[in-house]
Amino acid sequence: MSPSQQPSSPNPTHLKIRFARRFLRALNNLNITKTSPDDDDDGENRVYRRSRRVKIAAYTAMASVVGSRRAWSRAVLWKVRNRSRNRSLLSVRPRRKRVDCKITNNDHDHAKVFVRRRNPNPKRDPFRDSGQVLKLRKLVPGAETMDSWCLMDETADYIKCLAAQVEVMKTLVDLYTTT
Amino acid sequence: MDPPIINETSFSAANPSSYSLTGIWSFSSVNGGRNEGLGLKIGSLISRLGEPNNNRDEESTVTEHSGGGGGGGRKRRDANSEDESSKLVSTSSGNDLSKLNGKRMKISGSKDEFGGCSKMDGEGSSGSASKGGVGGSHNKPCEPPKDYIHVRARRGQATDSHSLAERARREKISERMKILQDLVPGCNKVIGKALVLDEIINYIQSLQHQVEFLSMKLEAVNTRMNSPVEGFPTKDLGPPPLDAAGFLFGSQTARQFGPGSQPEWLHMQLGNNFGRTT
Numbered sequence: 281m282s283p284s285q286q287p288s289s290p291n292p293t294h295l296k297i298r299f300a301r302r303f304l305r306a307l308n309n310l311n312i313t314k315t316s317p318d319d320d321d322d323g324e325n326r327v328y329r330r331s332r333r334v335k336i337a338a339y340t341a342m343a344s345v346v347g348s349r350r351a352w353s354r355a356v357l358w359k360v361r362n363r364s365r366n367r368s369l370l371s372v373r374p375r376r377k378r379v380d381c382k383i384t385n386n387d388h389d390h391a392k393v394f395v396r397r398r399n400p401n402p403k404r405d406p407f408r409d410s411g412q413v414l415k416l417r418k419l420v421p422g423a424e425t426m427d428s429w430c431l432m433d434e435t436a437d438y439i440k441c442l443a444a445q446v447e448v449m450k451t452l453v454d455l456y457t458t459t
Numbered sequence: 460m461d462p463p464i465i466n467e468t469s470f471s472a473a474n475p476s477s478y479s480l481t482g483i484w485s486f487s488s489v490n491g492g493r494n495e496g497l498g499l500k501i502g503s504l505i506s507r508l509g510e511p512n513n514n515r516d517e518e519s520t521v522t523e524h525s526g527g528g529g530g531g532g533r534k535r536r537d538a539n540s541e542d543e544s545s546k547l548v549s550t551s552s553g554n555d556l557s558k559l560n561g562k563r564m565k566i567s568g569s570k571d572e573f574g575g576c577s578k579m580d581g582e583g584s585s586g587s588a589s590k591g592g593v594g595g596s597h598n599k600p601c602e603p604p605k606d607y608i609h610v611r612a613r614r615g616q617a618t619d620s621h622s623l624a625e626r627a628r629r630e631k632i633s634e635r636m637k638i639l640q641d642l643v644p645g646c647n648k649v650i651g652k653a654l655v656l657d658e659i660i661n662y663i664q665s666l667q668h669q670v671e672f673l674s675m676k677l678e679a680v681n682t683r684m685n686s687p688v689e690g691f692p693t694k695d696l697g698p699p700p701l702d703a704a705g706f707l708f709g710s711q712t713a714r715q716f717g718p719g720s721q722p723e724w725l726h727m728q729l730g731n732n733f734g735r736t737t
Contacts, residue, residue: 311681327675330682335674412656419663429628432635435659439642442666449673456680 292444298345300448306337336360342445351430352438355422 310333343356416431417423420438423431633652639659640646646658 307677307681327678327682331671331675331678334678334681335671338670338674410653410656412653412660415660416656416663419660419667429631429635432632432639435663436635436639436642439639439659439663439666442663442670446666446669446673449670449677453673453676453680456677 292440295345295441296444296448299342299445300452302341302345303338303448303452306341307334310334310337336363338445338449342441346437346441350434350437351426352421352423352434353441359421 310330339356340360343353343360346353348354348357413428413431416435417426420431420435423434426434636652636655640649640655643659643662646655646662649655649658
């Protein structure tokens with residue numbers, strides 16, 4: 281629970297390259313398996329589902345590149361694992377929302393017990409009462425149960441990784457669409 | 460009798476309870492007043508030069524003196540430091556020592572003129588001791604500068620520890636907030652925590668929206684190239700990852716959009732985007 285003592289995120293170029301490799305592999309897997317499951321869907325729903333899958337693949341790739349050093353990547357990975365376990369039970373939802381309301385306490389082993397716990401320790405932190413910090417906690421995955429200075433650390437790392445992710449994805453889109 | 464022996468026996472004691480004031484004052488009643496005052500001076504000097512924990516004891520003795528004297532200093536001390544040990548000492552020794560009022564006032568006066576600034580340290584340590592309860596020596600390394608001591612000592616105990624911890628926490632948060640400000644573009648010029656947080660939230664939201672948008676675009680591209688490629692060569696990528704990634708992108712798009720037309724440009728773009736040249 282102290283990410284400040286942990287090693288910082290690696291070289292951004294290295295991060296981008298590793299993310300690109302994982303993401304392309306995931307895209308390739310999506311390409312292979314995409315024709316099988318949902319042929320009965322109509323066009324819009326299918327497009328939505330596929331783009332959601334691409335997005336999940338992107339987040340998963342980034343989180344697995346970061347590994348379990350960070351709380352947010354642990355949250356994302358745990359969420360993805362949980363999702364693949366009971367995929368049939370989940371309805372179609374945007375990914376952010378699922379991360380927010382399902383992953384709350386991923387740091388401990390109680391994560392599977394307290395699935396829907398929203399605000400487990402509200403008196404611990406007076407800083408959390410400010411609305412912007414609440415908003416920030418909802419944006420950063422797995423940040424609802426952190427200290428506020430932990431939250432700041434995680435937010436910094438998350439911003440770094442998210443920016444790298446956006447850059448790589450932009451590069452890929454440019455590569456695919458230009459001609 | 461010579462006063463240094465008395466002082467040594469009285470002030471070398473570690474904890475304030477064993478350092479019983481009744482013994483000292485009974486000795487001082489036997490002795491002359493002048494010698495007692497001088498001896499206490501020397502004793503206080505010794506204790507000040509010795510272990511720093513004795514400052515607290517000295518502070519408690521001063522509180523006791525003024526309490527027995529019943530002057531206005533008692534109020535000041537009580538408002539400043541509600542030390543448990545000082546209370547205990549004053550209640551234990553306040554009844555039988557009323558005949559030595561004048562001497563005690565003199566001694567406390569000499570102490571006041573002796574260590575003007577070291578009394579501040581005594582107050583600070585007694586404040587932290589009252590915060591920690593009986594032990595209280597673990598709060599010493601994180602003691603803030605003097606003006607904080609004033610504020611902290613004027614309030615009660617709970618406010619003391621709370622404000623101290625709160626201050627440390629706020630410092631931590633603001634230092635990380637500075638790191639965040641360096642990360643978010645255009646956030647350096649914003650002043651105020653709320654606005655900085657707003658900027659950070661907006662930036663994260665925009666990044667997440669960008670990810671969403673880009674994944675939609677990528678999905679469209681991915682479905683357009685409907686022939687599933689038999690595999691990106693990601694498994695057998697060598698140690699130089701950038702060249703591998705460049706080869707990866709280049710081979711993919713070359714297969715899609717016609718052979719041999721794009722790779723140089725693609726390599727250039729990749730080099731730009733990854734901050735290197737292939």
